[in-house]
Amino acid sequence: MEDQMKSLLRQLVRRIPIRFLKVTLEKWGRLTVAQQQNIDFTQTKWALADELIAYSEENRLTLRHITELEMIYVIDNPNQGMWHAFQLVDPESDAPAVELMQFKEQFKSHLNELVRNVSVKMKKNTDEAVWIRIAWGDSCSRPNNMRPTYVVHYLQTPYVFVTRLTSKQKTLLSQAMIIATRHQAIKDAHLSGRNFSAIRDLLMQEYEQVFPAKYPSALVERNQIAALPNIEREQAEAEVNRLQMACEAFGGGKLPQLQSVVYKLETKFKDPSNQTFTEREKPFNCVVTFTSKNLLESLRHCASSGIASTPITPLLSSIPRRGRNYFVITDKVSGPSSQINPTV
Amino acid sequence: MCFRRSSVWIGVAKMVPARQKSVARTPNSVVQRKSKIKSYRQSYQSMTAASRLCLTRALTSLWLNTSRTAPKSDNILDKVDPRQLASLMKTEWQLSYVTPLYQFRYTQLKSYSRQLSAFMAAEKEQVEDGATQNFKVSFSVVHGLVETDYDAETILIQIYSKSFFAGQNEHQKPVWKGWLACVNGNRDYINSLPKEFISLPLFGSSGTEALTALVKSWFQKNFDCCFGSLEINHISLQWLVALWTNYHAESNIKQLQMIWTLPVQPLLQVSYAVNPVDAWELWCSVKGDQPELVKENKVIDIDDVMRLMKGLMGYFYRLFKVDLSAGSLSSVSTALGSAKCRGQIKISNSKCMTTTLTLLTECALLKMPI
Numbered sequence: 001m002e003d004q005m006k007s008l009l010r011q012l013v014r015r016i017p018i019r020f021l022k023v024t025l026e027k028w029g030r031l032t033v034a035q036q037q038n039i040d041f042t043q044t045k046w047a048l049a050d051e052l053i054a055y056s057e058e059n060r061l062t063l064r065h066i067t068e069l070e071m072i073y074v075i076d077n078p079n080q081g082m083w084h085a086f087q088l089v090d091p092e093s094d095a096p097a098v099e100l101m102q103f104k105e106q107f108k109s110h111l112n113e114l115v116r117n118v119s120v121k122m123k124k125n126t127d128e129a130v131w132i133r134i135a136w137g138d139s140c141s142r143p144n145n146m147r148p149t150y151v152v153h154y155l156q157t158p159y160v161f162v163t164r165l166t167s168k169q170k171t172l173l174s175q176a177m178i179i180a181t182r183h184q185a186i187k188d189a190h191l192s193g194r195n196f197s198a199i200r201d202l203l204m205q206e207y208e209q210v211f212p213a214k215y216p217s218a219l220v221e222r223n224q225i226a227a228l229p230n231i232e233r234e235q236a237e238a239e240v241n242r243l244q245m246a247c248e249a250f251g252g253g254k255l256p257q258l259q260s261v262v263y264k265l266e267t268k269f270k271d272p273s274n275q276t277f278t279e280r281e282k283p284f285n286c287v288v289t290f291t292s293k294n295l296l297e298s299l300r301h302c303a304s305s306g307i308a309s310t311p312i313t314p315l316l317s318s319i320p321r322r323g324r325n326y327f328v329i330t331d332k333v334s335g336p337s338s339q340i341n342p343t344v
Numbered sequence: 345m346c347f348r349r350s351s352v353w354i355g356v357a358k359m360v361p362a363r364q365k366s367v368a369r370t371p372n373s374v375v376q377r378k379s380k381i382k383s384y385r386q387s388y389q390s391m392t393a394a395s396r397l398c399l400t401r402a403l404t405s406l407w408l409n410t411s412r413t414a415p416k417s418d419n420i421l422d423k424v425d426p427r428q429l430a431s432l433m434k435t436e437w438q439l440s441y442v443t444p445l446y447q448f449r450y451t452q453l454k455s456y457s458r459q460l461s462a463f464m465a466a467e468k469e470q471v472e473d474g475a476t477q478n479f480k481v482s483f484s485v486v487h488g489l490v491e492t493d494y495d496a497e498t499i500l501i502q503i504y505s506k507s508f509f510a511g512q513n514e515h516q517k518p519v520w521k522g523w524l525a526c527v528n529g530n531r532d533y534i535n536s537l538p539k540e541f542i543s544l545p546l547f548g549s550s551g552t553e554a555l556t557a558l559v560k561s562w563f564q565k566n567f568d569c570c571f572g573s574l575e576i577n578h579i580s581l582q583w584l585v586a587l588w589t590n591y592h593a594e595s596n597i598k599q600l601q602m603i604w605t606l607p608v609q610p611l612l613q614v615s616y617a618v619n620p621v622d623a624w625e626l627w628c629s630v631k632g633d634q635p636e637l638v639k640e641n642k643v644i645d646i647d648d649v650m651r652l653m654k655g656l657m658g659y660f661y662r663l664f665k666v667d668l669s670a671g672s673l674s675s676v677s678t679a680l681g682s683a684k685c686r687g688q689i690k691i692s693n694s695k696c697m698t699t700t701l702t703l704l705t706e707c708a709l710l711k712m713p714i
Contacts, residue, residue, distance in 0.1 A: 288617075316664060
């Protein structure tokens with residue numbers, strides 16, 4: 001068995017937790033029933049890898065089969081590693097008509113034209129997502145299967161999600177992608193995170209959205225803690241309003257799990273009590289990063305508890321509304337007064 | 345033995361009004377401030393006269409110095425051995441306060457090294473039956489860190505792992521380092537201690553928890569002292585923001601980064617990193633002077649600190665409508681050093697060593713129960 005195959009199989013066994021390994025191997029279906037039953041999942045990972053290598057040799061499996069195993073695991077457990085979102089822009093007239101076979105063919109052939117040694121594997125998932133695994137090589141070396149790039153594209157949407165990519169690979173991938181999807185350009189969507197489902201849900205707005213309503217009773221009833229009948233809460237109305245505004249800005253229920261948002265600020269400093277600094281021409285440069293286990297929920301809680309004043313500033317509400325978590329904020333010079341508007 | 349004193353002083357420190365130039369109120373008397381620096385000591389004096397080292401200290405209205413001066417000599421490298429200074433810098437220390445040490449003699453450091461090493465060997469044997477690791481301990485004095493003649497000199501303790509094979513290896517890295525210091529300690533307090541006691545209120549350690557606990561228990565047994573964890577509260581962290589920003593003229597701070605934690609579910613951390621030039625210019629505008637004058641002016645007042653923080657937090661509020669004071673400042677870092685509210689400090693530049701240690705010594709003295 002080739003060395004690269006063995007190393008890849010070992011790497012997979014190391015990476016996949018035992019509790020997922022059994023299920024993934026079953027889904028893979030490349031081992032016989034007897035082999036599947038014989039595997040001892042309590043042994044050390046090294047020994048387990050040895051056993052799998054032996055079975056793979058027995059079944060005469062190739063590198064392609066091993067990469068299949070990796071892909072099955074990644075598709076079922078996408079919330080690992082760092083994902084970055086891109087957006088396709090300027091569609092051609094026939095862009096909406098691109099269907100799966102055409103996309104697959106075009107993408108593979110163009111990428112092969114651009115890069116001499118590249119190995120591409122594509123798979124369509126049940127939720128209409130096309131998963132692509134790319135092992136990059138170049139004119140001198142074979143494709144490196146140990147550090148592949150995963151790309152996910154939902155046909156008929158302009159969104160593309162990518163894992164690790166060097167800048168050179170990014171250019172090549174962009175080229176292939178725009179040709180295959182019949183668009184003119186692809187740009188950075190400035191959204192990244194560890195949780196693939198979160199950034200996908202955020203971009204495609206697949207989470208519970210709350211719209212302004214005259215009678216927000218449903219939301220209030222769900223969220224209000226049981227109040228004693230003889231106690232009137234002084235701040236009740238204000239609290240309800242804050243909660244409503246917080247949910248309108250960020251969403252209701254369970255929110256996509258973003259980890260951080262970064263703001264690069266280059267705006268003028270204004271402080272009525274510090275005239276000298278306010279008159280300074282240069283902008284005040286700083287970088288603000290908000291980090292949390294679930295950023296959107298934290299921000300929503302900030303708004304509903306009053307730490308963030310309502311109405312919520314567009315800087316924060318842009319995260320779900322525009323689906324991005326990297327902003328460069330400069331002063332928008334419009335006429336005599338300069339306003340703070342997110343401009344990129 | 346160790347009394348947990350209620351932290352009344354924190355409340356008082358917050359209540360210091362913006363322009364309290366002339367009068368410092370104390371429960372016993374109204375003391376007129378002659379100069380900003382001396383007032384703290386005067387009010388303290390009126391208190392310690394009445395109540396020495398006893399529980400009523402909790403009632404005194406002590407607070408951190410409301411103004412600070414830069415050290416007399418600019419170059420610390422002239423005073424302190426560079427190698428010893430290097431062992432104090434660029435390491436993250438976990439801080440504790442220490443009550444005064446009974447009969448600690450600077451002449452007996454070699455004997456202490458042997459005693460501590462024997463103590464550690466004995467303790468380790470009790471815990472593990474297997475191979476015991478031998479330790480070599482070294483106590484040394486770091487001359488020159490202190491500013492006044494009533495401060496005790498800093499003690500540096502280093503623990504090396506003694507290996508059976510290698511000989512005396514000069515360049516071996518210690519497995520544990522620690523130090524005891526008192527920089528610009530409160531003169532009245534130190535003078536009020538009985539003769540046999542030495543005050544080295546600030547203790548820093550770097551290494552495993554187990555070794556730190558061993559060292560502390562040896563000190564407790566031999567010098568009848570008490571250790572307690574020293575947190576760096578938000579006022580001290582804000583002081584560090586101002587003190588370190590003030591040093592930008594002499595040494596580029598690269599960036600001023602403050603980290604706040606907001607109490608929401610799940611916990612939200614806000615990192616606010618300011619460009620150093622902008623931070624410095626904001627600081628100059630807060631002091632109300634040209635940069636050259638700010639550089640020469642060695643005195644920093646708490647009002648300046650508060651105005652700087654207000655400016656920074658106000659700018660943040662204007663953009664994000666999030667009130668940072670709803671959370672707590674948990675860490676400050678610049679190229680000169682970093683400090684965390686859990687009591688961790690790292691000093692990366694010798695220029696600010698004395699000012700930082702002065703602030704921390706004050707914190708330790710204030711937190712001490714006796």
